[in-house]
Amino acid sequence: MTTWQTFLRSPKMVGGLGAAVLFAILGLIYWLLPAEVPTPPSGVPPANLQPDPPPPDPRLDPAVVFRNIRPEVQYVGDKACQDCHADISQTYQQHPMGRSATDRLALSLVERWEPPLTWTHGPYRLSIRSQASQRMHSVQPAEDLDGTAPYSVRLDVAIGSGTRGRSYLTFEHSALWQSPISWFSQEQRWDISPGFDLGQGGRRPVHADCLFCHVHHVEPISGAINRYREPLLPLQAAIGCERCHGPGQLHVQERSSGLPWEGIDTSIVNPRHLPASLQQDICRQCHLQGQVRVPRRGRQPWEYRPGLPWNQFVTVCVRNPEWSRELRSVGQFEQMESSRCFQASQGKLLCTTCHDPHAVPSPDERERFYRQRCLNCHARQSCSAPLAERHAQRDSCITCHMPRLSSANIAHTSITDHRIPRRPPPAVPGRAEPPPPDSLPIIPYRPPRQPPDPEQERDWAVALARLSVQLPPGLAARSLAQAAAPRLESALSLHCGDIDGWIALSEARGTLGEMSQAWQAAEYALQLQADHELALRRLVDSALALRRWDRAEAAVEQLLKHNPSCVDYHLLRAAVRLAQKQWELAERNCQQALAIHPCHPQAHLYLAVSYQQRGETAAARQHLQIALQLCTTVDQRQHFREWFRQQTRPAPP
Structure with a gap:
């Protein structure tokens, strides 16, 4: 199985990856770099770099009749x-x-x-x-x-x-x-x-x-x-209620005061009064999970209001169907939109055609409830299955046409096949032939019949850069970064105050081993927001690679100031101290990490090195054995042994 296939099958965090950071074992990498010191960047971020003016806020669109989309309307519970x-x-x-x-x-x-x-x-x-x-x-x-x-x-x-x-x-x-x-x-x-x-x-x-x-x-x-x-x-x-109807403050105030209204009550969104695409957007905000979600430039997911297009706030990147034909690798939204039912309805088949967002049928009512949903469209067509076969399935449409299948993303769970196949599909093996050479494993999702949005190219590039730092170093990660970097540079030439763009560019350049450029992109991001954790993290990574210990230490101190309960930040500070041969300080940092998480294998490994370098061989041996016993794979155990050996071997005369 290729790295890509493994990645496409891999579990993802609940809700999506968002702005993921893999701390894991990154701190081990810096001492395995070539001995020569890369040239630090010569450029200095321009003094006048400022955040871009925000794009127009969709919540202020006067064409939308529902008044609770506005940002000042509060949630009430x-x-x-x-x-x-x-x-x-x-x-x-x-x-x-x-x-x-x-x-x-x-x-x-x-x-x-x-x-x-x-x-x-x-x-x-x-x-x-x-x-x-x-x-x-x-x-x-x-x-x-x-x-x-x-x-x-x-x-x-x-x-x-x-x-x-x-x-x-x-x-x-x-x-x-x-x-x-x-x-x-x-x-x-x-x-x-x-x-x-x-x-x-x-x-x-x-x-x-x-x-x-x-x-x-x-x-x-x-x-x-x-x-x-x-x-x-x-x-x-x-x-x-407000997740689908929008903030309720205005509605509660007007209805409590007895204020009359005519026609549609515009103080709150009733989804039935929305076009089909906007009704689906209410569901897409959560049920279109995708592989990576990228906030649009200047926007955040929490700003979304029902009644507005979801993709004005977030671009969802989904698995490229050219990379995997496995049902389990495709989300339920993509499944439904590929179904004959959806396509024959010309987009009128909605989630709420079958699902009641206010209630779920009891187990005894389930078959009858969903059978009636099917009959609303298929009443003229009798089921072609033999009567005995239908009775064996309790005459349930969904048992045959929406079978449950195991989930590729979460162990011990199953999902429902939303392709609504005429016959239960046979088991389909993973794609055998390679995907087209110019394709990428994720693509931006675009609702049916919606025209392309040129600025989604920036969002796609951010998603590719994020994925590049989640894959193991190698060709697959580099190919993502190579695709992301020029797209990001093009977007940043238009909007140089885009902090997420600079962070993504730092990720892409770091994956490509271009640490000077990664450093500079992180510095640009920090000029826009000095306490941004992802930007500080990218700066530490590049500063360690460039052996700029002072800048790495200052950045990691900032991280710990803002997030003192983060074990990985304590270990990152220990990594900076180990790199400078500050054994006692590194030991202190490891103990701080172990005070939060006493059985963290990397903390014990770092501690073993600091003890060994100070001549406390018994303590070093103890913590090395603990670290090795806590490894979960043979490769990790071998990596730990080799790294410890390299860090503690005598210096050449």
Whole structure:
């Protein structure tokens, strides 16, 4: 299987990748670089570099009749809707969207918390337990190792309705982290969270893009990776009425005051009064997951309002169908739009044609409910299957025409085939022939019958650059970066105040090994926003490669100032100290990392090097053995051994 095929099958973070940062083992790379020092960049960012003026705000479009799209209209939460819409409110609370998140874990009945449960996963022992009114997850070595304590996290928020499963978040110092343990409802079991590798640390930052489709509303801190204003969930945890109807402040004020209206009530969006494409955009904001989501220049996903085009706020890059024909690699939106039902309807088949956004049918009503949805269009056509075959399937249209298939993205779960095939499809192997040489693995999604948007070329390039830093170093990553860099430079020549463009260019140039250019792009980004975490991270990477220890250290101090609970930033500071042979300072940084995550293998490896270089061989041997035992793959273990050997071999005379 090629690197690309592996990538296209790989699990992704819940909600999408957003602005992903892979910390993993990057700190190990810098001492494996060639001995010669690259020439630092000669250019200095221009003193007058300023953020670009924002593009026109779609929320101010006077042509839109619904008045609650405007940015000043506030969210009010579901409680404000309950008095007038009691029946809908009651059924919606049982809908998966109405249960998409909870911060009341002590009252949760979805999972099995008792009795306390412990099991092993590779070299780790995982456990779940209740402690007073708190829920806890713990990870520790499967074998008792001196010098290691459990990594335990308090669970503050559960993400997911429990239909397929749930993941769990902890909120520390305004930063949000995902637990490495999740609940999988379809198999009634606890297991490792999707996409986690405990050998890489098992502590994942939760980006705002991931929260977007799971909680009602949060306020991300500008430039942060996973930090939010407090309280984290100011109104409620789960997705509510306003996700599909828009902010409710204006509607509540006018209806509470008895203000009369004629015709359509324009104080709030009722999706039934929208064109089909805008109705679908309400669903696309979450159910068009894609591979990478890129905010449009000057916009953020949280600014979106129902009644406006979703792609005015976000470009969603999806898997290129030329790269994979596997059903599991295609999202349900792309499946539905490829279906004969959708195409024959000329775009009139909507998500709400079959799905009620306010309620879900009970298990006893499910077959009849969806059969009636099918008969609304197919009443004149009798089912061609033999009667006995139909009775065997309880005369259920969806059992035959929308079968459940295993998910490529999340273990222990299944998805429904939204291609609506006439006959259940046979198992289709992965694409055998190579894709066209000039194609790329992801492309921007474009709604049916919508013309191309030239500025999406910039968004596509940002997505390609992000993916380039997620792949292992090699030809696949370089080809992405090579495609991204010229597109980004072209876009930045038009909008030089685009901070996300500069960060993406730094990522692309870094992937290509062009560290001077990566440095300069990161400096440009920081001139636009001095505390932007992704820009600081890119600067540290390039400064380490260029051996500019002073700049690397200053940037990592900034990172820790803003995000002190980030283990990877402590390890990054240790990497800077190790590179300068500051063994005692590196040891201190490793201990700070281990105070947060006691069984982080990379922290023990760095600690082993610092002890060995100070002549404390017994301590070095102990922490090296811990690091090796906590590795999850043979390759990682070999990498650790080789890196330790190179860092501790005697200097040549």
